[in-house]
Amino acid sequence: MNMGIERISSGDLGESMGLTASQIRQDYSCFGEFGQQGYGYNVVRLRAELATILGMEQKHTAIVIGVGNLGRALMENFHFESYGVVLTGGFDLNPALHGKIFGDVEIFPLECLKSFVKENPVSIAVLAVPQAVAQPLTETLSKLGIQGLWNFTNVEVKPCDSATMIVENVHFSDSLLALSYMISEEGDGTK
Amino acid sequence: MNMGIERISSGDLGESMGLTASQIRQDYSCFGEFGQQGYGYNVVRLRAELATILGMEQKHTAIVIGVGNLGRALMENFHFESYGVVLTGGFDLNPALHGKIFGDVEIFPLECLKSFVKENPVSIAVLAVPQAVAQPLTETLSKLGIQGLWNFTNVEVKPCDSATMIVENVHFSDSLLALSYMISEEGDGTK
Numbered sequence: 502m503n504m505g506i507e508r509i510s511s512g513d514l515g516e517s518m519g520l521t522a523s524q525i526r527q528d529y530s531c532f533g534e535f536g537q538q539g540y541g542y543n544v545v546r547l548r549a550e551l552a553t554i555l556g557m558e559q560k561h562t563a564i565v566i567g568v569g570n571l572g573r574a575l576m577e578n579f580h581f582e583s584y585g586v587v588l589t590g591g592f593d594l595n596p597a598l599h600g601k602i603f604g605d606v607e608i609f610p611l612e613c614l615k616s617f618v619k620e621n622p623v624s625i626a627v628l629a630v631p632q633a634v635a636q637p638l639t640e641t642l643s644k645l646g647i648q649g650l651w652n653f654t655n656v657e658v659k660p661c662d663s664a665t666m667i668v669e670n671v672h673f674s675d676s677l678l679a680l681s682y683m684i685s686e687e688g689d690g691t692k
Numbered sequence: 693m694n695m696g697i698e699r700i701s702s703g704d705l706g707e708s709m710g711l712t713a714s715q716i717r718q719d720y721s722c723f724g725e726f727g728q729q730g731y732g733y734n735v736v737r738l739r740a741e742l743a744t745i746l747g748m749e750q751k752h753t754a755i756v757i758g759v760g761n762l763g764r765a766l767m768e769n770f771h772f773e774s775y776g777v778v779l780t781g782g783f784d785l786n787p788a789l790h791g792k793i794f795g796d797v798e799i800f801p802l803e804c805l806k807s808f809v810k811e812n813p814v815s816i817a818v819l820a821v822p823q824a825v826a827q828p829l830t831e832t833l834s835k836l837g838i839q840g841l842w843n844f845t846n847v848e849v850k851p852c853d854s855a856t857m858i859v860e861n862v863h864f865s866d867s868l869l870a871l872s873y874m875i876s877e878e879g880d881g882t883k
Contacts, residue, residue, distance in 0.1 A: 555869045556876025570765035575864075577761065579846070584868050624875055625868075648875040651868060655770070669871035673766075673862065677775050677816075677842060678746045680860035684815055684839040685747025 510541040557585030567630030568593040576603040618645045625649045701732040748776030758821030759784040767794040809836045816840045823847045
């Protein structure tokens with residue numbers, strides 16, 4: 502869409518993602534009929550339909566827990582709004598950060614978390630805290646009724662049993678090991 | 693292993709990862725025989741064998757390109773050495789950073805990249821630069837013969853045609869959209 506393309510075939514779509522045309526068609530068929538035989542996909546309409554499926558129009562709100570280097574990088578450089586998510590606050594223990602604005606969003610004391618969430622419903626908490634406090638904070642967040650946890654701590658965390666909070670992990674380690682595996686294979690000359 | 697467990701069944705291993713025993717056995721069988729019927733897996737030996745497969749013993753070296761908040765977070769908080777990777781330098785345009793030490797590793801001017809790589813072979817470049825310069829830097833890095841690019845820029849990048857550099861993307865957006873999808877489904881009451 503950004504390239505001004507109006508329609509595209511499943512073959513061309515697949516090529517841009519390293520997939521086959523039939524993988525594209527099969528995946529889309531799980532959700533309905535987006536294309537037209539012989540015409541392909543209308544790019545604007547396809548994007549809109551995928552955005553709906555992905556929940557991008559549900560005005561999800563997010564807060565960042567832990568505004569160290571990583572939390573700050575996400576607040577300042579990651580375009581939450583491009584994915585339909587509105588960032589509403591950052592939380593940190595460090596008093597030097599309180600009242601600061603990163604990426605248009607204010608940093609509050611961690612002790613204000615509970616009252617903030619009561620007054621401003623939050624769908625997603627972005628967890629970017631030290632590993633030692635990841636689990637207790639996950640339990641707190643799940644008790645507050647937050648729907649989704651975006652976990653950047655590189656450790657496994659578990660919500661309270663009574664909560665329905667969904668955890669999505671960004672495990673840098675898995676990705677680095679995948680890369681390590683692939684370049685080691687290359688070096689072997691086995692690929 | 694950290695929990696002091698000496699042997700484990702494929703069922704217990706699977707449970708800890710949300711997989712079935714047979715998925716675990718099937719995946720491992722792609723690489724050889726790690727367990728023993730009725731005994732399970734010797735945890736220390738399994739870890740060592742997986743580490744070898746993943747290339748963790750090949751002493752891969754890495755440099756970070758772009759030491760903004762994200763680059764700095766990776767240098768200071770991500771344990772490269774736990775995954776068998778030795779971080780040897782950071783590179784940035786900003787003169788205020790040159791000579792600084794983050795996580796035991798020095799930051800050099802970006803213009804020193806070429807000579808550094810000639811003198812200190814680098815297996816992996818961690819790309820944490822602004823999106824506008826991601827593609828030209830990818831081409832430069834691929835021409836320098838770096839084997840793997842760990843791409844944190846959230847844009848697709850392409851090495852030079854003549855290069856064999858492998859790109860591993862950490863696309864935060866895919867992960868956020870997956871979470872958005874899952875919590876939207878939950879809200880529907882369809883799950």
